[in-house]
Amino acid sequence: MTVPNLIVNYQKKQTVVKLKKIYSEITxxxxxxxxxxxxxxxWNEDNTLSTKEKIEKYLFPFVKMKKDNxxxxxxxxxxxxxxxxxxENSYRPFxxxxxxxxxxxxAQIFAWDNTPTSTSYFTLSIIVDINGTSKPNKLGRxxxxxxxxxxxxxxxxxxxxxxxxxxxxxxVLLNGPSKNxxxxxxxxxxxxxxAVIMLDNWEIKDDYPW
Numbered sequence: 001m002t003v004p005n006l007i008v009n010y011q012k013k014q015t016v017v018k019l020k021k022i023y024s025e026i027t028x029x030x031x032x033x034x035x036x037x038x039x040x041x042x043w044n045e046d047n048t049l050s051t052k053e054k055i056e057k058y059l060f061p062f063v064k065m066k067k068d069n070x071x072x073x074x075x076x077x078x079x080x081x082x083x084x085x086x087x088e089n090s091y092r093p094f095x096x097x098x099x100x101x102x103x104x105x106x107a108q109i110f111a112w113d114n115t116p117t118s119t120s121y122f123t124l125s126i127i128v129d130i131n132g133t134s135k136p137n138k139l140g141r142x143x144x145x146x147x148x149x150x151x152x153x154x155x156x157x158x159x160x161x162x163x164x165x166x167x168x169x170x171x172v173l174l175n176g177p178s179k180n181x182x183x184x185x186x187x188x189x190x191x192x193x194x195a196v197i198m199l200d201n202w203e204i205k206d207d208y209p210w
Contacts, residue, residue, distance in 0.1 A: 012204040018130040019144055019194070020202050022107045026126060026146065027153050029062035041150040043124075052099065054124055055111035059148075063109070065101045076100075078133055082181075083140040083190025083209060091189070093127045106132045123149040123164045125156060140190030140209065144197075155195030156182075168192075170199055174207070185209055 034040065043058055079087055080094040088094050098112035110127035126146045129137065136142060145156040149164035157168045159180050173192045176183040182191035186209040197204060204210065 008210065012208075012210065015130065015142070016197065016202055016204055018105075018107065019128075019197065021105065022103070022109075022128050022130060023146065023153065025063055025103065025105075026059070026109075026128075026148075029059055030148060030153060032062040033058045039150075040148060040152075051124060052111045055109075055126065056099065058124070059109070059126070060101055060111070063101070064104045066104060071100050076133070078137060080143065081136065081138040082188070083138060083185065083193065084187055085138075088139065088189065093125075102132060108132050123147045123158070126153075138190070140184055140193035144194040145191045146194055155192065155198045157192050157195040168195075170196065173199070174209070 030040065037043065037058060043054060049057065080091075082088045082091075093110045093112040096112050098110050100108050100110050102108050108129040110129075112127075124147065126148060127143065128146065129143045131142050134142070139145070147154050147156045147158070147164060151164055154164075157173060158164065158166050159178055159182060172178075172183070173196050174184050176185070176188065178188065178192070180191075181188040184190055184193040184196045190209075193208075196208065200208075
């Protein structure tokens with residue numbers, strides 16, 4: 001195996017290690033929140049709260065974050081990228097006013113303004129950056145999207161407006177179709193990449209669009 005291949009394989013393994021660690025931390029935080037607020041499927045009953053406010057209520061108090069670190073992403077002037085290499089300036093968490101917390105590990109979680117959804121479609125999308133503001137700041141590489149929903153915490157696998165009950169095959173997650181180009185492909189945006197990694201038993205396989 002060549003040196004470049006060894007480096008890539010190491011990067012992939014480290015990505016999975018960091019991603020799985022933050023997934024475990026979010027899972028534990030949700031369990032603690034359920035003790036205080038009830039099961040996930042009841043969190044959407046108060047539709048006066050935006051997605052941002054729900055993440056701040058149900059998740060932020062139960063993760064180990066650095067003190068006094070909540071910052072407005074919009075003010076940091078950081079460029080974020082889709083997996084296809086395009087600047088991701090139409091994805092709400094990156095271009096809207098988003099609050100970002102930094103965990104003890106250095107990973108970051110995003111909370112952004114959004115419209116409350118109906119109970120039947122309830123899901124909280126969680127954006128995580130496994131290495132904080134360090135590059136490449138790209139979906140599918142160091143930025144991944146999870147959904148907190150009545151099914152638990154899953155890699156996001158839905159288009160806008162789809163129910164959390166939707167299930168997609170690995171081929172669809174990688175190659176689409178996706179009306180929002182969310183699939184995990186070098187020609188797409190890469191929102192569904194966490195779902196691919198989880199489906200592959202926490203492994204980045206050779207056909208993953210690295």
